[in-house]
Amino acid sequence: EPEVTQTPSHQVTQMGQEVILRCVPISNHLYFYWYRQILGQKVEFLVSFYNNEISEKSEIFDDQFSVERPDGSNFTLKIRSTKLEDSAMYFCASSRANSNQPQHFGDGTRLSIL
Amino acid sequence: KQEVTQIPAALSVPEGENLVLNCSFTDSAIYNLQWFRQDPGKGLTSLLLIQSSQREQTSGRLNASLDKSSGRSTLYIAASQPGDSATYLCAVPHRSNTGKLIFGQGTTLQVKP
Numbered sequence: 317e318p319e320v321t322q323t324p325s326h327q328v329t330q331m332g333q334e335v336i337l338r339c340v341p342i343s344n345h346l347y348f349y350w351y352r353q354i355l356g357q358k359v360e361f362l363v364s365f366y367n368n369e370i371s372e373k374s375e376i377f378d379d380q381f382s383v384e385r386p387d388g389s390n391f392t393l394k395i396r397s398t399k400l401e402d403s404a405m406y407f408c409a410s411s412r413a414n415s416n417q418p419q420h421f422g423d424g425t426r427l428s429i430l
Numbered sequence: 431k432q433e434v435t436q437i438p439a440a441l442s443v444p445e446g447e448n449l450v451l452n453c454s455f456t457d458s459a460i461y462n463l464q465w466f467r468q469d470p471g472k473g474l475t476s477l478l479l480i481q482s483s484q485r486e487q488t489s490g491r492l493n494a495s496l497d498k499s500s501g502r503s504t505l506y507i508a509a510s511q512p513g514d515s516a517t518y519l520c521a522v523p524h525r526s527n528t529g530k531l532i533f534g535q536g537t538t539l540q541v542k543p
Contacts, residue, residue: 320473322473347529349529349530349531351531357535358533358534358535358536359474359519359521359531359533360533361524361530361531361532364528364529364530366528366529371528371529372524372526372528372529372530374530407473407474409474411529414523414527414528414529415461415462415523415527415529416461416462416481417479418464418476418479419464419476419529419531420476421466421473421474421475421476422473423472423473424472424473426471
């Protein structure tokens with residue numbers, strides 16, 4: 317069964333450095349998402365992406381964050397200047413439609429900011 | 431503002447028991463509700479998506495029900511097994527219809543052999 321894949325599984329970065337988290341969504345899906353989960357907290361929405369543009373972003377997704385679909389298969393999340401509070405598990409998800417189809421999640425990237 | 435709550439936060443049962451996990455939401459204008467399973471350190475596995483027009487959805491030993499008017503969904507697990515031990519999350523789409531999901535905090539289930 318097709319699945320969403322994320323790399324790396326764990327990223328350790330110094331505060332202030334840039335990080336890029338990578339995702340390969342399911343190939344026939346058109347909607348892409350990033351979520352994050354701080355340890356012990358709820359899964360939180362960051363951004364949704366469709367037709368090469370952001371559909372919606374949360375308050376968390378400030379100008380330090382950006383997303384890109386550089387080619388037909390990858391979907392990336394960039395954090396320009398990381399902060400300690402960016403430490404979390406970041407999940408990529410994709411779906412065929414935005415409201416009546418399930419979202420499928422990757423295994424996540426654990427981001428640790430030192 | 432949509433709020434999703436799951437009770438209980440944790441549950442421990444002996445193997446073989448039937449059990450019910452609860453999910454409640456404050457805004458009943460939802461398109462659907464999705465149940466996920468999360469194993470420790472892993473991603474979310476989609477279990478069931480129940481549309482707003484449906485009252486129930488079944489997959490194997492899992493049965494999800496939805497009562498929009500009361501803002502509730504339940505996930506029923508029949509004949510629980512140790513392999514069912516995980517955190518179960520429910521999520522509903524935001525009114526914005528951009529696919530944004532709002533999650534509950536999850537119920538952590540332990541099934542003891």
